[in-house]
Amino acid sequence: MTTSHAIEIAGLTKSYGDQVVLRGVDLAVPRGTVLALLGSNGAGKTTVVRILSTLLRADGGSATVDGFDVAAEAARVRESISLTGQFAAVDEILTGRENLVLVAQLRRLEHPQRIADELLERFALSDAAGRRTATYSGGMRRRLDIAMSLIGDPPVLFLDEPTTGLDPQSRNEVWQTVRELAGHGTTVLLTTQYLEEAEQLADRIAILHEGRIIAEGTLAELRQLFPPTVVEYVEKQPTLEEVFLAIVGHDDAGHTAARNAEHAVTQGEPR
Amino acid sequence: MTTTRLEHAGHVGHAGHVAGDTTVLLKRSLRHILRSPDTIITTAITPIAMLLLFVYVFGSAIRVGGDSYVDYLLPGILLITVASGIAYTAFRLFTDVSSGIFERFQSMPIARSAVLWGHVITSLVANLVSLALVVLVALAMGFRSGAGVLAWLAVLGILVLFTLALTWLAVIPGLTATSVDGVSGFSYPLIFLPFISSAFVPTEGMPGPVRWFAEHQPVTSIVDTIRNLFAGQPLGTGVWVALAWCVGLLVLAYALAMRTYRRKLG
Numbered sequence: 001m002t003t004s005h006a007i008e009i010a011g012l013t014k015s016y017g018d019q020v021v022l023r024g025v026d027l028a029v030p031r032g033t034v035l036a037l038l039g040s041n042g043a044g045k046t047t048v049v050r051i052l053s054t055l056l057r058a059d060g061g062s063a064t065v066d067g068f069d070v071a072a073e074a075a076r077v078r079e080s081i082s083l084t085g086q087f088a089a090v091d092e093i094l095t096g097r098e099n100l101v102l103v104a105q106l107r108r109l110e111h112p113q114r115i116a117d118e119l120l121e122r123f124a125l126s127d128a129a130g131r132r133t134a135t136y137s138g139g140m141r142r143r144l145d146i147a148m149s150l151i152g153d154p155p156v157l158f159l160d161e162p163t164t165g166l167d168p169q170s171r172n173e174v175w176q177t178v179r180e181l182a183g184h185g186t187t188v189l190l191t192t193q194y195l196e197e198a199e200q201l202a203d204r205i206a207i208l209h210e211g212r213i214i215a216e217g218t219l220a221e222l223r224q225l226f227p228p229t230v231v232e233y234v235e236k237q238p239t240l241e242e243v244f245l246a247i248v249g250h251d252d253a254g255h256t257a258a259r260n261a262e263h264a265v266t267q268g269e270p271r
Numbered sequence: 272m273t274t275t276r277l278e279h280a281g282h283v284g285h286a287g288h289v290a291g292d293t294t295v296l297l298k299r300s301l302r303h304i305l306r307s308p309d310t311i312i313t314t315a316i317t318p319i320a321m322l323l324l325f326v327y328v329f330g331s332a333i334r335v336g337g338d339s340y341v342d343y344l345l346p347g348i349l350l351i352t353v354a355s356g357i358a359y360t361a362f363r364l365f366t367d368v369s370s371g372i373f374e375r376f377q378s379m380p381i382a383r384s385a386v387l388w389g390h391v392i393t394s395l396v397a398n399l400v401s402l403a404l405v406v407l408v409a410l411a412m413g414f415r416s417g418a419g420v421l422a423w424l425a426v427l428g429i430l431v432l433f434t435l436a437l438t439w440l441a442v443i444p445g446l447t448a449t450s451v452d453g454v455s456g457f458s459y460p461l462i463f464l465p466f467i468s469s470a471f472v473p474t475e476g477m478p479g480p481v482r483w484f485a486e487h488q489p490v491t492s493i494v495d496t497i498r499n500l501f502a503g504q505p506l507g508t509g510v511w512v513a514l515a516w517c518v519g520l521l522v523l524a525y526a527l528a529m530r531t532y533r534r535k536l537g
Contacts, residue, residue: 055374055378085375098302107379
């Protein structure tokens with residue numbers, strides 16, 4: 001069991017005072033898959049991520065990450081994970097390169113400079129490497145943030161609303177990164193309130209509502225449960241984005257827009 | 272891959288991790304200070320302004336016995352320097368917490384206490400630089416001391432203890448504050464405390480209850496001890512009171528800060 005699932009959660013509960021946030025969450029994420037945890041604001045998505053990343057103790061239930069119990073073996077869990085929180089957690093006074101070197105040093109890796117250079121290259125941040133991150137755009141900060149999370153190749157990655165507040169171009173860049181990670185076998189637990197994001201990235205989708213997982217499965221499985229909702233969103237959202245990206249131009253984005261437009265058309269066809 | 276990492280972690284003991292991680296994080300926050308040296312300068316400016324104001328404006332009206340007033344005033348000004356300096360420590364910690372980088376560190380396989388120690392040692396370094404600036408200005412204003420190397424080292428030791436005590440106190444608002452105002456607000460009473468002590472004027476002239484408070488609060492014993500060390504006077508029992516205050520405050524502040532930290536970690 002523990003070997004096939006990177007994350008296993010059973011009966012997880014958490015309250016803040018009188019306010020019950022998690023009422024018994026059960027969830028299993030197979031290794032090497034991307035799971036999107038969907039839910040509206042305040043559904044408890046961040047609470048789940050904070051418990052899994054050992055930042056918060058659960059009131060009840062159990063959770064293991066990479067086979068280690070988050071409460072009893074927190075230090076082991078931290079060896080296996082990386083967290084990208086809701087707000088890009090970069091050091092604003094340091095440069096992009098210094099941020100990466102800092103994380104590499106804290107993970108006690110050899111050749112932190114080389115690791116930093118490789119990631120700067122991979123995330124198209126080489127030109128901005130020597131600039132303080134306070135001068136970065138939202139998208140660049142998020143890319144740096146995710147790059148910092150990849151240092152040390154943690155087998156499990158938590159992305160808490162990675163695209164909230166990003167413009168469409170930056171969002172597409174983040175999506176591309178997550179797809180690459182999934183291709184390399186990293187297990188990703190992603191929280192989002194955007195249905196399209198889940199659809200684009202996730203192998204499996206879990207819906208957290210009122211403190212419980214009310215539905216979990218592949219997109220195809222979920223479609224059978226709630227056909228009208230899914231179809232409606234898929235038809236509407238990409239259309240506006242397509243218009244926006246087409247107007248704004250931008251080489252990369254145009255390419256993605258074209259791909260998305262194509263995608264939207266196929267998805268939009270009557271079934 | 273997981274096994275390699277765990278073996279790697281197993282090679283170095285816990286103490287080694289704390290020291291190594293603290294060094295990395297110390298370098299980080301020292302770099303912050305180097306990039307905004309204004310924090311050290313503004314820390315030193317208020318005490319220097321007070322020094323100028325009290326020596327050149329009020330000083331002629333203040334009787335402190337045989338000493339020159341700048342000699343009399345410097346020890347208290349040094350404590351005010353530390354009290355205003357630690358506000359930046361709280362601010363830097365608050366910035367880490369509110370920017371999310373604190374949580375990033377907490378979710379990484381590093382020694383958890385290293386995050387605080389990095390800030391604490393940075394605070395010590397920054398405050399010592401500010402203190403040196405203030406002493407240089409005082410020397411330019413005519414401050415003279417016949418103190419030998421040992422006495423100077425004793426002054427340094429007391430100031431280090433005092434800085435550490437106030438720094439650990441500053442960790443608490445740094446971790447818990449919800450706004451920038453809340454962070455800096457806590458240091459105002461600390462800056463004000465030396466005014467009701469022997470720092471500016473001798474306590475003898477104060478009315479009963481004020482005098483009682485002034486003579487029994489930590490600043491007076493610490494100020495008197497530093498003043499005696501500078502003047503080459505015998506220390507008497509006051510030095511033990513001063514040390515007891517410093518160490519007692521340090522232990523209490525450390526315990527409260529660590530409790531706050533553990534609560535913060537859930």
